[in-house]
Amino acid sequence: MTCYAAQVNYLHAFHAGNFADLVKHAALLRLMAALTAKGPPLTVIDTHAGRGLYNLVGPEARKSGEAEAGIVRLMQAKDAPAEFAPLIEVVSGLNAGGAVQRYPGSPWLIAEAIRTADRYIACELRPDEHEALRGVLRGRQNVRTLCKDGYATAVVECPRDGRVLVLIDPPFEQPDDYERIVETLVSLRRRNRTAQALVWLPIKDLETLDSFLRDLEDEVAAPMLVAECRMKPLADPMKMNGCALVLMDGPDLAEPFAAIGGWVAQALGAGGDGRAYALTPQ
Numbered sequence: 001m002t003c004y005a006a007q008v009n010y011l012h013a014f015h016a017g018n019f020a021d022l023v024k025h026a027a028l029l030r031l032m033a034a035l036t037a038k039g040p041p042l043t044v045i046d047t048h049a050g051r052g053l054y055n056l057v058g059p060e061a062r063k064s065g066e067a068e069a070g071i072v073r074l075m076q077a078k079d080a081p082a083e084f085a086p087l088i089e090v091v092s093g094l095n096a097g098g099a100v101q102r103y104p105g106s107p108w109l110i111a112e113a114i115r116t117a118d119r120y121i122a123c124e125l126r127p128d129e130h131e132a133l134r135g136v137l138r139g140r141q142n143v144r145t146l147c148k149d150g151y152a153t154a155v156v157e158c159p160r161d162g163r164v165l166v167l168i169d170p171p172f173e174q175p176d177d178y179e180r181i182v183e184t185l186v187s188l189r190r191r192n193r194t195a196q197a198l199v200w201l202p203i204k205d206l207e208t209l210d211s212f213l214r215d216l217e218d219e220v221a222a223p224m225l226v227a228e229c230r231m232k233p234l235a236d237p238m239k240m241n242g243c244a245l246v247l248m249d250g251p252d253l254a255e256p257f258a259a260i261g262g263w264v265a266q267a268l269g270a271g272g273d274g275r276a277y278a279l280t281p282q
């Protein structure tokens with residue numbers, strides 16, 4: 001499949017280390033710890049990988065100020081729950097314990113978390129971001145990067161047997177992202193009936209989230225955990241008012257995921273809160 005740079009305008013460098021990354025990455029590390037604590041080899045497929053490592057003193061991060069309101073505040077916080085300790089440790093290590101200038105993306109976190117028998121496949125559609133990703137992950141064992149569409153590639157690369165976790169973290173620039181997530185989850189489960197997935201979603205207005213969750217309940221025959229982090233009242237549907245995670249057929253992480261979303265919403269938001277609840281497939 002060809003890489004079409006023009007298809008993607010989104011650049012995660014503007015958003016790296018923001019509140020939504022903290023929720024996603026703290027939850028991802030908690031999940032990776034559970035999945036790699038024991039058990040047979042695990043394949044991790046990252047459908048929308050990004051560049052792997054972000055410069056927080058570059059023009060994009062400076063312009064948005066999102067990391068200042070996110071990871072910089074987490075690193076200074078005295079009351080963050082234990083669920084953030086693994087992320088804080090990685091960020092401290094990347095910055096030699098000093099000011100936060102570098103922030104890890106999902107590829108860095110996953111590549112650090114896998115065991116020697118596990119595999120990691122990272123998909124990134126933008127050629128420039130993919131090139132950077134290749135450099136960041138160069139020399140790692142059992143790691144492949146692909147400059148391909150992540151939705152289609154996840155299904156093709158999903159092993160038919162054995163343990164697989166798929167991380168789906170699109171920029172939601174395309175109108176069909178929600179539909180493609182549902183299709184991808186359905187196809188993954190057809191290919192491997194034990195496939196697990198972690199999906200990141202923005203919360204702008206409630207109906208968009210609710211209709212996506214209804215589609216999941218109708219079409220994906222697997223247990224789901226939903227964790228919401230609402231940063232503020234959903235008064236303006238044009239703004240990102242929070243974010244949510246959906247964990248398909250994962251271990252029971254309701255408590256840690258609620259703690260992660262709750263702290264981010266209360267400490268970094270404006271009158272927000274977090275919660276986690278199960279969806280029941282039809």
Ligand SMILES: C[S@@+](CC[C@H](N)C(=O)[O-])C[C@H]1O[C@@H](n2cnc3c(N)ncnc32)[C@H](O)[C@@H]1O
Nearest residue numbers: 012048049050105106124125126149150169171
């Ligand atoms: C939200 S960012 C990913 C952040 C990354 N998962 C992390 O946590 O560090 C989304 C990325 O997906 C890429 N992208 C957009 N559409 C894609 C597609 N169909 N397949 C693969 N990558 C895509 C964008 O270029 C962007 O780098």
